[in-house]
Amino acid sequence: MKKTVFIIVMSIFALACKPKQTVTNTKLDNKSERLIKGDWQISSVSYVGSDVFKITSFNIADAKCFEGSQWSFVSNNNTGEMVLNKANCVTYGSRITWFINKDGNFVMKFLTEGIKAKHTAGGYVLRVANQSENSFQLIDRASVGNNSAEIVYQFDKINK
Numbered sequence: 001m002k003k004t005v006f007i008i009v010m011s012i013f014a015l016a017c018k019p020k021q022t023v024t025n026t027k028l029d030n031k032s033e034r035l036i037k038g039d040w041q042i043s044s045v046s047y048v049g050s051d052v053f054k055i056t057s058f059n060i061a062d063a064k065c066f067e068g069s070q071w072s073f074v075s076n077n078n079t080g081e082m083v084l085n086k087a088n089c090v091t092y093g094s095r096i097t098w099f100i101n102k103d104g105n106f107v108m109k110f111l112t113e114g115i116k117a118k119h120t121a122g123g124y125v126l127r128v129a130n131q132s133e134n135s136f137q138l139i140d141r142a143s144v145g146n147n148s149a150e151i152v153y154q155f156d157k158i159n160k
Contacts (some may be wrong), residue, residue, distance in 0.1 A: 030075075032100040035066055037075040039158040042066050048150040053153055055142050058110065058124060063151055065089030071155065073098065104128050106138055126153075133157070 045063045047055070057063040063066045065086050073080040078099045084092040098108040108125040126138040129152075 031105075032128060032131060033075045033078070035133060036073045036100070036136065038073065040071045040073065040155040041058075041154050041158050042071070043068050043156045044152075044154045046152045047155070048152060055149075057140070057151065060084065061090045066153060070158070072132050100128055 022120055045057075045066050047063075055063040061084060065084060068086050069082060069084045071080065071082045078097055080096045080098060082094055082096060085089065095111040095113075096108055097111060098106060100106050104127060106126045106128050107123060108126070124140070126140045129137040129139055131137075132158045136155050138155065140151045140153070141148050142151055143149075
């Protein structure tokens with residue numbers, strides 16, 4: 001009887017200690033990551049369906065303010081930085097950490113000086129599309145009223 005109770009208690013404990021499942025697959029797509037290595041500029045930001053509404057991207061600025069922003073991606077350690085400096089928009093710069101998973105998602109965190117990535121709670125998940133050596137797109141989803149819209153960030157390679 002004691003043995004049966006012990007087995008039941010241990011079974012319940014084992015089920016209760018099931019590891020957390022994450023929303024984002026963390027298995028990396030190294031080939032896609034290597035294609036993104038280097039310096040990039042967002043040449044355009046478009047909204048699939050309409051340009052009528054305004055979207056605040058990454059809780060920083062209006063999505064259109066990201067046009068012309070400079071991005072640098074280092075694939076061997078999944079770090080980088082971005083600089084936003086469009087006229088009539090907020091000036092912003094940040095180090096980032098990022099990766100592309102096997103599901104084709106670009107997972108990114110903006111880093112605060114002196115705080116490690118593992119201690120940064122918030123992040124963003126965007127879909128990678130139309131990737132080549134010289135361009136790629138990151139596609140975000142946003143709620144607009146009762147509908148959702150896609151915001152497409154077009155990245156073009158900066159040849160130095």
